[in-house]
Amino acid sequence: MSSIVELHPSGHRFQAESGETVLEAALRAGRSPAFGCANGSCGECRARIIEGEVEPVRFHDYYVTEAEKRAGYTLLCSVAPRGDLDLVVESTEASGVDDIAPQRVRARVTRVEPASDDHAVVHLKVQRARVLRYLSGQRATVRFDRVPPCETWLASCPCDAVNLRIHVRRDTEDAFAGFVFDELRRGARATVEGPTGRFVLDDDSPRGLLFIACDTGFAPVESLIEHAINLELEVPIRLVRVVRGAGPPYRHNYCRAWADALDGFQYRVVEAAADGESWDAIATRVLQTLPSPNSGAGAMNAVDAYVAGPKGFTDACRRSLRESGVPEARVKVDSLD
Numbered sequence: 538m539s540s541i542v543e544l545h546p547s548g549h550r551f552q553a554e555s556g557e558t559v560l561e562a563a564l565r566a567g568r569s570p571a572f573g574c575a576n577g578s579c580g581e582c583r584a585r586i587i588e589g590e591v592e593p594v595r596f597h598d599y600y601v602t603e604a605e606k607r608a609g610y611t612l613l614c615s616v617a618p619r620g621d622l623d624l625v626v627e628s629t630e631a632s633g634v635d636d637i638a639p640q641r642v643r644a645r646v647t648r649v650e651p652a653s654d655d656h657a658v659v660h661l662k663v664q665r666a667r668v669l670r671y672l673s674g675q676r677a678t679v680r681f682d683r684v685p686p687c688e689t690w691l692a693s694c695p696c697d698a699v700n701l702r703i704h705v706r707r708d709t710e711d712a713f714a715g716f717v718f719d720e721l722r723r724g725a726r727a728t729v730e731g732p733t734g735r736f737v738l739d740d741d742s743p744r745g746l747l748f749i750a751c752d753t754g755f756a757p758v759e760s761l762i763e764h765a766i767n768l769e770l771e772v773p774i775r776l777v778r779v780v781r782g783a784g785p786p787y788r789h790n791y792c793r794a795w796a797d798a799l800d801g802f803q804y805r806v807v808e809a810a811a812d813g814e815s816w817d818a819i820a821t822r823v824l825q826t827l828p829s830p831n832s833g834a835g836a837m838n839a840v841d842a843y844v845a846g847p848k849g850f851t852d853a854c855r856r857s858l859r860e861s862g863v864p865e866a867r868v869k870v871d872s873l874d
Contacts, residue, residue: 540618544570545587545627553618556594559584559626560613564696567740567767569631569672575614575698576665582613582628589624591616634672634735642669644701646725649717653787655707656753657717658692660700661727668698669729673738673764674757674843674871677731679703681721687713688733688873690845692756694763701729704756704787736845736871738764744841744867745772749823749854751779751846755788757871758845762795773801775840777823779850781809820853824861841867848874 538555542562551566553559560582563570573581577597586609597615618624631637648660661679663669669677673695680686693702708714738746738761746765750758755778765774776795780786785806796804805826809819842863844854851870858868 538621540589540621541623542618543623543625544568544630545625547630547632549630553624556617558594558614558617559591559624563613564698565767566769567696567764569637569670569695570613571629571631572614572670572698573668574666575668577612577615578666580612583610584613584626584628585609586611587625587627589622590619591624592619631670631672634675634732634737637670637672637732639731639733640667640669641728641730642667644727644729646721646723646727647700648723649721652704656787657705657707658788659703659705659717659721661703661729663699663701663729665699669701669731670698671695671732673760674734674736675732676734676757676873677701677703677729678733680728680730681713681716681725684716685712690734690753690756690760690871690873691732692759694760694767696763696767702756704753704759706753734871736843736869737761738843739841740768742841743772744839746770746774747827747840747842748774748776749779749842749844749846750776751850752781754844754846754850754872755786756845758843759788759791761843766795766799771801773803774799775803775805775827777805777807777826779807779809779819779823779846783808816847816849816853817856819850820857823854824857827861842869844868844870846872848872 540553542553543550553562573579580599594617595615597612642663644661644663647662650658652658676690678686678688689703692704705717748758778786792804796802807823842858844851851872
């Protein structure tokens with residue numbers, strides 16, 4: 538049994554499963570209502586029920602006054618729609634990066650996952666008193682004791698604000714990367730500050746999505762694709778990953794699983810030559826894997842492009858995309874260089 542929830546005034550609608558809190562359902566569907574802890578402590582997800590009924594499914598410490606209850610206010614993290622009744626909720630929803638304030642949260646490392654010989658995925662669990670609210674594709678600064686902090690992309694989906702992921706590439710000249718590969722262990726304490734960055738999805742665009750990633754530029758792309766999947770966008774999605782050297786890119790099977798499971802999802806890998814091939818040459822070969830300007834729904838003039846990786850790479854891809862007919866306003870790039 539499920540219910541349809543509509544957020545007001547945005548008009549965004551999503552499905553809530555039986556026993557699922559309104560906040561959980563909203564995040565799973567790719568929406569971003571106001572919240573701070575997700576466990577009933579802070580009261581930031583307090584919202585007014587306009588139509589329908591809710592029932593409590595989780596205890597909360599935050600005190601909702603009797604006057605507020607009579608006015609229809611409740612905590613979205615602690616209630617679910619009653620039965621199969623549809624629900625209309627008045628709630629502030631982030632429509633862009635400027636709607637989310639900077640935060641500082643504490644976390645612990647739950648896993649350091651080897652993703653390849655030269656890449657690791659660090660899994661962080663945020664303490665329940667305060668979780669990190671952010672949009673897919675954004676960055677955060679991660680701090681560990683005894684090592685300089687690192688601004689990096691969040692690879693995780695905001696639908697699970699408690700569990701964060703970052704991708705780290707081995708680099709002998711980077712103290713943070715060296716610490717991750719040589720010393721970081723499960724249970725280590727971290728501080729996460731953010732979010733930052735504007736490399737976020739245009740949720741309302743009717744066009745197809747083109748993602749191009751090189752190296753750890755796949756981190757924000759991973760988050761963006763998970764967000765697009767949660768939104769259930771009915772548009773073609775193409776992912777091209779550039780790998781420097783022979784062999785598949787890290788988390789290759791993760792991408793293949795998307796291609797196998799999703800209609801309209803295409804995945805390609807472009808291997809950069811090991812002899813110092815220029816970024817412009819690589820970008821040209823990337824564009825050769827894509828549809829021609831007049832090839833229907835996947836045409837280059839009918840897509841929004843998102844490119845992440847080293848700055849030389851993103852600059853070259855921006856030029857190539859523009860030359861191929863993608864308007865400048867439809868190309869978003871991000872680099873940590």
